Amino acid sequence: MKADLSLACISTAIRGHLCDDLEGTAQQACEMLIRARFRVLPEVQSKESTMSFRNTVAALIIVAASATLTQGCSPENAPTQPQTSRASGVVFTADEQGNSISVIDLQTSKVETTPIPISPHNAQTSRDGRSLFAVGSSGGGHDMSGPGRLLGFNAAVVSSGPVFRVEVGRAPAHVIVDPQGTRAFVTNGGDNTVSVIDLAQRQTMKSIAVGKSPHGLRMSPDGGTIYVANTADGTVSVLNVQDLTEVARVPVGKAPVQVAFTPDGRYNYVSLRNENSVAVVDTASRRVIAKVPVGPGPIQLFALPNGREVYVANQGTEAAPGNTVSVIDTTSRKVVANIVTGAGAHGVAVSNSGDRVFVSNIFANTATIIDPVSRKVVDNVPVGRGPGGITFAAGKD
Structure with a gap:
């Protein structure tokens, strides 16, 4: 050779x-x-x-x-270059202060921002990427004066406006959708409940009582349980998806905001905003087994598909904004990197393949795109005002 x-x-x-x-x-x-x-x-x-x-x-x-x-100089011995090719797919941000949804095409870096009839705190795509769901109040922010709304969109044409609207509880915060795309679950911070919405009938089928001021929620990888972060009482509610009941309430720490399962479902990571740390819950025993110090005011967090790392957005406060994501090694349960993003790092999403991490920066009005291999920022994309929630949909061939 x-x-x-x-x-x-x-x-x-x-x-x-x-x-x-x-x-x-x-x-x-x-x-x-x-x-x-x-x-x-x-x-x-x-x-x-x-x-x-x-x-x-x-x-x-x-x-x-x-x-x-x-x-010889084989390809195996050649220097490894950082990833420079553009990722495929679409990222959506819920622009709470701008009453809009921003759509980022990752191939072209083009951004389209569409006004919507609520102040969306969070958005979530369906597993197949065809639908987008947003929740918020019509009065702006976490308005307690009336019911909130869940809006459903065709993810390919968000600019066409919502295809349906469902009233939920007061001060809705987050929404998730089951893998089958048949039910949505919305936390209502003003009512201490989770609304269960039948997406075929487009109506609420049940309201589940949980802890005080429920905020973030995620479904376990096996689809059997939902963990709900109850910000005002320092607990996480565990919901049985089949029975639609609360089966446990786990004390975790001060001001839990969001939860994140590891891909194997063995552990759940919980951001503790007022402790500047993340609690690690053993899902078998439903007990906190560790706490990991992170940056100021951690909000959302997400585990990579390989299960080795959890990315945590450190928002800080409006007076003293945080501008980093902490990277937790799930083996050592220690922070191994802090990556600078934009002011007010809030939401976190990860591409299906794990080749990109997306962070919404609520005070900077941007979305940061990170290569998790090099742990470098690939791009900072301007979006609408006050982006909180962020979600990803894979591109279609």
Whole structure:
């Protein structure tokens, strides 16, 4: 097999010779320097400041090229490049202060913002990505003066307006949809209930009493239970999906806002806004087994499909906005990275494949797109005012 002596391959070999004896941050800095110098090497022949480095590199090329001729430069040994291709699919943000839904086409980066007849606090797509659901109050924010509404949209043409409307309880916060797309579940913060909506009949079929000021909710991966974060009483309600009853109420900590299951369903992570931490609930024993300190005012959170990490949006306060997402390693149950987003990081969603994480920034009026492999921000996209909820739908072939 003929050896490939490309600059990329040789630079990899040089990085090995120079940097392998170093550790941790020093090794990363060494490798970054080599990469940066190699990118400008063909252009620096007239720059005296780089001559000593070029002489060193010239000597190392002889060693590296010799090793490369012997071993070859296979694709497996080539340097790994960060992901730069655009993700496919669509992201939706619930723009609570703007009374709108913003639609981001990930392929084109185009954004379409559509006014709607409520102040949407949260939005959620159906599993097949064909429908979009938004909940909110007509009075703006968490209005307690009257019933809230659930709106249903054709996800492909949100700009055409809602295809149906259903009245729910006061101050609706979040909505989820079962895998079959037959029922929606809405938390009503003003009534301490969860509304169950029959989507075929487009009407409420039951109201389930839960804890005080229910907010975020998610269904377990097996579809058997729903966990509901009760912000005002520090608990999580456990609902039986078949019987539509509350079967347990788990104390978790101060001001739980949202919940997130690991893909295997063994654990549920709960954001605790007033503790700046995340509680880990063992779903078998229904007990908190750990708490993980994160950034200020954590709101929404989401586990990656591989189950290895949970992304937590740290909103902070309007006076002192947070602007990060904390990345929790689910094995060590420690934060392994904090990624800068925009002011007021609030909502979190993840693409089906796990190749992108999406964060709504409620004070910056943007959505941040993150590559979870490199843990780098790919883009910050302007959306409507006050984006809270955020959700993803895969693109159609």
